Amino acid sequence: MVKILIVEDEEKIARFLELELIHEGYKVIKANNGRVGLELIEQGDADLVVLDVMLPEINGLEVLRRVRKNSDIPIIMLTARDAVMDKVSGLDAGADDYITKPFAIEELLARIRTALKKRVVTAKKDEDVLRCGLLSLDKMRHKVTYKESEIELTNREFTLLQILMENKNIVLTRDVLIEKVCGYDYIGETNVIDVYVRYLRTKIDDVFKVKIISTVRGVGYVIKDE
Numbered sequence: 001m002v003k004i005l006i007v008e009d010e011e012k013i014a015r016f017l018e019l020e021l022i023h024e025g026y027k028v029i030k031a032n033n034g035r036v037g038l039e040l041i042e043q044g045d046a047d048l049v050v051l052d053v054m055l056p057e058i059n060g061l062e063v064l065r066r067v068r069k070n071s072d073i074p075i076i077m078l079t080a081r082d083a084v085m086d087k088v089s090g091l092d093a094g095a096d097d098y099i100t101k102p103f104a105i106e107e108l109l110a111r112i113r114t115a116l117k118k119r120v121v122t123a124k125k126d127e128d129v130l131r132c133g134l135l136s137l138d139k140m141r142h143k144v145t146y147k148e149s150e151i152e153l154t155n156r157e158f159t160l161l162q163i164l165m166e167n168k169n170i171v172l173t174r175d176v177l178i179e180k181v182c183g184y185d186y187i188g189e190t191n192v193i194d195v196y197v198r199y200l201r202t203k204i205d206d207v208f209k210v211k212i213i214s215t216v217r218g219v220g221y222v223i224k225d226e
Contacts, residue, residue, distance in 0.1 A: 002116065003027040005046035007037030007063070008078065009055055013101075017050065020105050021112075034058030041067050048115060050108070053079035053090070061089055068094035074115035076108070130165040132223055135204065135212060137165055146208050153203065156181055160196050164213060164223040173220040197221055 004021055008014040009032045018028045029046060031037035034055040041049060041063075049067075053060040064075060077090040080101040090098050096115045099108055130137040137144050142158060144151045153161065160181050164172065177193045189195070197213055204212050214222050 001025070001027045002047045003029065003045065004112070005029050005031065005037065005040055005049045007031045007034065007049060007055065007060070008052045009033060010052075017105075017108075020109070024109060032056075034060060034063045038063045038066060041071065041073060046073065048074040048076070048112060050076050050078055050112075051095075053077055061093055064090065064093045064095055074118070076111055076115060130162065132165055132168065132212060132225070133210070134208075135165075135210075137162055146204060146210075149208075151203055151207075153200075157196055157199055157203070160193070161200055164221060168223050168225055171216045171219050171222040177220065193221070 002025075004026045006014050006017050006021075006028060008017065008030070011032070014030050014032065018030060021028050029040060031040055035057040037049070037051065037055070038058060040046060051060045051063060055063070058066075060077060060079075064077070067073065067075065074096045075094070076097045076099060077095045078099055078101065079090075096118070097111045099111060128138060128140045130139070134147050135144070136146075137158075139162065144153055144158065144161065160177065163177065163180050174190075174193045178190075181196070182192060197215075200213060204210065212223060214224060216222055
């Protein structure tokens with residue numbers, strides 16, 4: 001069940017939103033000030049946040065700025081003010097959407113559905129990016145980077161790295177890797193995987209002073225979670 005956090009200090013509005021969202025099938029948690037709201041968000045206890053701008057202790061825009069340092073959780077800003085600069089400040093700080101009081105509940109529900117759909121799409125795109133520490137491999141763009149430095153790999157080097165990253169913490173034998181990288185009908189040098197591992201280590205480990213691919217003597221290779 002999707003869990004929505006309402007951060008709103010006006011109890012009547014918070015209760016109204018809570019009842020409407022529960023009626024729509026959402027699970028609801030509430031906070032009546034910015035500090036508690038920020039703590040709940042940081043605990044990862046919500047899938048989307050409806051965040052009022054004018055809050056006691058920590059205002060909504062400051063909560064938003066702090067959250068965006070570490071999280072991309074969908075946030076819809078809620079305010080009684082219709083000033084253009086408020087909306088610009090919220091959107092520039094990373095809000096997914098902005099709605100002004102008074103509002104029709106149907107409009108807020110529609111914006112919530114849209115924000116949640118965008119998050120699902122983003123999550124699916126993230127599945128195309130494999131990560132191991134600061135190393136990332138983008139399958140769709142055929143791109144490998146360490147921090148922000150792009151690493152040029154041949155097709156076979158890329159395929160080998162992808163297979164190892166898709167099977168993190170699983171030791172893959174040389175025979176399995178030869179079949180996956182070179183094809184089941186490969187006829188050639190039996191140490192081809194050792195050669196490509198050496199190429200990868202030259203381009204990644206040696207350059208960035210890290211150890212990505214571990215050798216399991218007599219068996220094969222593995223990439224372990226850092």
